[in-house]
Amino acid sequence: MASETIWHGDGREQALLKHILNHPNASELRGRPDSILSEIDRWALKHNLCMMTIGPDRSQPIIDVIRSTTPKTMAELGGYIGYSAIKFASEIRKTTTTTTAGIARYLSLESDVQYASVAQALVEFAGLADLVHIHVGSSAESLAKLAAEGVEIDVLFIDHNEDLYVRDLRLAEKYALLHLGSVVVADNVGGPRARDYVQMVTKNEGGAAGFKYRSRTLPYVLPDGQQDAVLITNLV
Numbered sequence: 001m002a003s004e005t006i007w008h009g010d011g012r013e014q015a016l017l018k019h020i021l022n023h024p025n026a027s028e029l030r031g032r033p034d035s036i037l038s039e040i041d042r043w044a045l046k047h048n049l050c051m052m053t054i055g056p057d058r059s060q061p062i063i064d065v066i067r068s069t070t071p072k073t074m075a076e077l078g079g080y081i082g083y084s085a086i087k088f089a090s091e092i093r094k095t096t097t098t099t100t101a102g103i104a105r106y107l108s109l110e111s112d113v114q115y116a117s118v119a120q121a122l123v124e125f126a127g128l129a130d131l132v133h134i135h136v137g138s139s140a141e142s143l144a145k146l147a148a149e150g151v152e153i154d155v156l157f158i159d160h161n162e163d164l165y166v167r168d169l170r171l172a173e174k175y176a177l178l179h180l181g182s183v184v185v186a187d188n189v190g191g192p193r194a195r196d197y198v199q200m201v202t203k204n205e206g207g208a209a210g211f212k213y214r215s216r217t218l219p220y221v222l223p224d225g226q227q228d229a230v231l232i233t234n235l236v
């Protein structure tokens with residue numbers, strides 16, 4: 001019988017953090033997001049571990065979204081160890097304009113306290129703690145808190161639990177966290193658990209807040225050979 005891929009939670013996250021912080025070239029890695037992410041990728045490859053991070057290749061279409069929208073506020077559902085937060089927040093920093101300078105932020109929502117603490121340490125090591133705000137708690141609770149603070153999300157990256165994609169997009173709309181022109185990017189939409197979400201955003205019907213969805217699917221193959229896809233949806 002084929003063994004199932006283990007993606008997380010076997011101590012690899014803490015081992016990875018230790019590796020990065022105690023790296024012989026730690027002083028050269030510190031404050032260099034791209035080098036830190038490359039080191040994470042190298043470490044995972046060396047230890048033959050599939051990590052549930054967005055990784056370098058799948059990041060590219062999301063980087064393109066950031067470049068074309070220059071978001072003031074980007075949020076993600078599912079932060080894990082902070083890989084995507086470091087990748088996308090550093091891109092936001094590079095694309096910061098005079099209008100977004102000082103106010104751009106990346107909100108990372110993560111339910112697991114231990115993963116969030118690894119993420120916080122890596123974000124600080126990458127020099128992005130002023131931009132990245134990690135919210136520990138379930139996505140439903142954190143979205144409600146963001147709504148109470150009057151947050152408006154320009155780019156929403158959904159990458160937590162496919163069973164919750166529909167519910168959480170609906171919540172973000174209900175709480176008026178999204179606006180006309182917001183872009184929603186969902187990863188891992190290739191499997192059956194994301195079917196309802198795919199149906200919802202690829203129909204030309206409006207969402208709960210009256211926006212219409214314009215979606216495009218970008219297929220990819222996972223390191224273990226499974227087919228999957230990213231779905232990019234513009235609210236129009």
Ligand SMILES: C[S@@+](CC[C@H](N)C(=O)[O-])C[C@H]1O[C@@H](n2cnc3c(N)ncnc32)[C@H](O)[C@@H]1O
Nearest residue numbers: 053054078080083084110111112138139159160
């Ligand atoms: C695929 S990983 C995220 C990977 C990350 N975006 C990256 O690319 O580096 C999914 C994460 O979502 C978190 N998660 C699952 N359900 C959640 C929920 N309801 N609210 C917040 N986070 C959740 C998990 O603990 C896990 O760390």
